[in-house]
Amino acid sequence: xxxxxxxxxxxxxxxxxxxxxxxxxxxxxxxxxxxxxxxxxxxxxxxxxxxxxxxxxxxxxxxxxxxxxxxxxxxxxxxxxxxxxxxxxxxxxxxxxxxxxxxxxxxxxxxxxxxxxxxxxxxxxxxxxxxxxxxxxxxxxxxxxxxxxxxxxxxxxxxxxxxxxxxxxxxxxxxxxxxxxxxxxxxxxxxxxxxxxxxxxxxxxxxxxxxxxxxxx
Amino acid sequence: xxxxxxxxxxxxxxxxxxxxxxxxxxxxxxxxxxxxxxxxxxxxxxxxxxxxxxxxxxxxxxxxxxxxxxxxxxxxxxxxxxxxxxxxxxxxxxxxxxxxxxxxxxxxxxxxxxxxxxxxxxxxxxxxxxxxxxxxxxxxxxxxxxxxxxxxxxxxxxxxxxxxxxxxxxxxxxxxxxxxxxxxxxxxxxxxxxxxxxxxxxxxxxxxxxxxxxxxxxxxxxxxxxxxxxxxxxxxxxxxxxxxxxxxxxxx
Numbered sequence: 526x527x528x529x530x531x532x533x534x535x536x537x538x539x540x541x542x543x544x545x546x547x548x549x550x551x552x553x554x555x556x557x558x559x560x561x562x563x564x565x566x567x568x569x570x571x572x573x574x575x576x577x578x579x580x581x582x583x584x585x586x587x588x589x590x591x592x593x594x595x596x597x598x599x600x601x602x603x604x605x606x607x608x609x610x611x612x613x614x615x616x617x618x619x620x621x622x623x624x625x626x627x628x629x630x631x632x633x634x635x636x637x638x639x640x641x642x643x644x645x646x647x648x649x650x651x652x653x654x655x656x657x658x659x660x661x662x663x664x665x666x667x668x669x670x671x672x673x674x675x676x677x678x679x680x681x682x683x684x685x686x687x688x689x690x691x692x693x694x695x696x697x698x699x700x701x702x703x704x705x706x707x708x709x710x711x712x713x714x715x716x717x718x719x720x721x722x723x724x725x726x727x728x729x730x731x732x733x734x735x736x737x738x739x740x741x742x
Numbered sequence: 743x744x745x746x747x748x749x750x751x752x753x754x755x756x757x758x759x760x761x762x763x764x765x766x767x768x769x770x771x772x773x774x775x776x777x778x779x780x781x782x783x784x785x786x787x788x789x790x791x792x793x794x795x796x797x798x799x800x801x802x803x804x805x806x807x808x809x810x811x812x813x814x815x816x817x818x819x820x821x822x823x824x825x826x827x828x829x830x831x832x833x834x835x836x837x838x839x840x841x842x843x844x845x846x847x848x849x850x851x852x853x854x855x856x857x858x859x860x861x862x863x864x865x866x867x868x869x870x871x872x873x874x875x876x877x878x879x880x881x882x883x884x885x886x887x888x889x890x891x892x893x894x895x896x897x898x899x900x901x902x903x904x905x906x907x908x909x910x911x912x913x914x915x916x917x918x919x920x921x922x923x924x925x926x927x928x929x930x931x932x933x934x935x936x937x938x939x940x941x942x943x944x945x946x947x948x949x950x951x952x953x954x955x956x957x958x959x960x961x962x963x964x965x966x967x968x969x970x971x972x973x974x975x976x977x978x979x980x981x982x983x984x985x986x987x988x989x990x991x992x993x994x
Binding site: 526527529551557559575578585595598599601602606666670687709712716720727 | 747748750751752754755756758759761763766768772775776777779780797801802803804807808811812814815816818819822823824825826827829831834835837838927928929930
């Protein structure tokens with residue numbers, strides 16, 4: 526095992542274009558690491574194939590001059606995006622039965638990407654959420670959410686249930702961009718206005734949530 | 743209403759409050775996602791400073807999943823470090839360096855994917871002979887025969903995905919005949935069932951193109967042509983009835 530190098534983006538760029546073996550290998554190893562950690566495949570050979578394909582994809586972008594904020598994040602993100610597309614198409618082709626994967630857009634859903642510590646913190650926060658101030662806020666929130674137009678509520682519920690905006694758009698027969706804008710307006714304009722009318726400005730909401738027992742907004 | 747649902751409502755509300763409608767760009771959010779996670783892991787208050795990413799994480803399951811996977815991977819990387827993996831640079835460098843872009847004039851619309859009589863099928867490819875002869879990478883069985891290696895014939899963007907596609911093949915000579923085993927990589931469902939067409943090219947006394955065989959790509963991305971006599975050939979990948987890429991084979 527070895528740590529990820531602390532090279533700045535400029536140094537990465539120079540090394541990659543100079544075919545520096547160490548730099549190329551770090552990125553390859555990160556693709557392999559990510560593939561093994563996140564992609565559910567049967568065999569070592571399948572992992573190696575997927576990792577190699579993603580590596581070529583990532584390196585193609587880097588050598589083409591793609592701007593990078595931090596190399597490791599870019600590599601992992603780009604490789605994941607590549608696999609999502611490849612595996613999505615495979616899943617479409619194979620048509621995995623629903624009992625194997627309730628959301629067949631991608632591979633099997635991640636069990637939980639939160640670390641146990643974070644999960645515990647969430648559970649504790651939920652248990653402690655019964656301060657009077659927060660209870661009152663939640664009542665106002667429930668009321669305001671139910672006061673939203675039915676279509677807005679449907680869009681929000683669907684997106685929280687895991688449906689992508691394109692799916693919501695096809696169900697509601699509207700453009701994808703319209704769904705995104707409608708969801709944004711539902712929160713920024715309608716929900717917040719309703720909360721304002723009940724004495725909860727955005728600052729007040731944040732204060733309430735940050736009170737002892739609340740999670741950080 | 744469930745506690746977790748309320749928290750998600752509030753997360754989206756906070757992000758939406760700081761985000762103008764003009765900045766509702768999911769692609770920009772995707773581009774900023776790695777920066778968002780890196781800064782978050784460094785302890786910054788990113789939900790406030792990068793509301794666009796925060797909003798799409800709260801409301802777009804695709805970006806939310808990418809966020810979770812990216813964050814979990816980087817945390818695991820910090821915890822365990824990278825496992826050392828055997829790596830050879832040259833094959834990858836060659837693969838990246840051999841990418842050949844297909845110019846618009848190289849793309850034509852031949853007859854439908856079903857096998858068609860050779861006389862009709864040769865008309866459009868006939869017009870491409872000069873361009874093919876001038877630009878395509880040439881592979882011969884002289885240097886390929888007996889070697890268990892594959893060659894990237896071309897790389898072409900698929901219509902439906904951003905990933906590039908490569909055609910690899912191995913030539914096996916048996917007497918005067920040659921077998922060609924090919925594979926399209928990476929595996930992609932859109933390619934399954936798409937035709938790979940084999941043209942035989944005669945240059946003299948006058949250019950003639952014949953469609954000698956057509957195979958479809960199987961679910962593993964493979965195809966094969968057997969018992970090819972000594973001639974010039976062009977192997978062409980056809981998607982949506984357009985020749986997307988081609989490779990020239992000298993088997994004479």
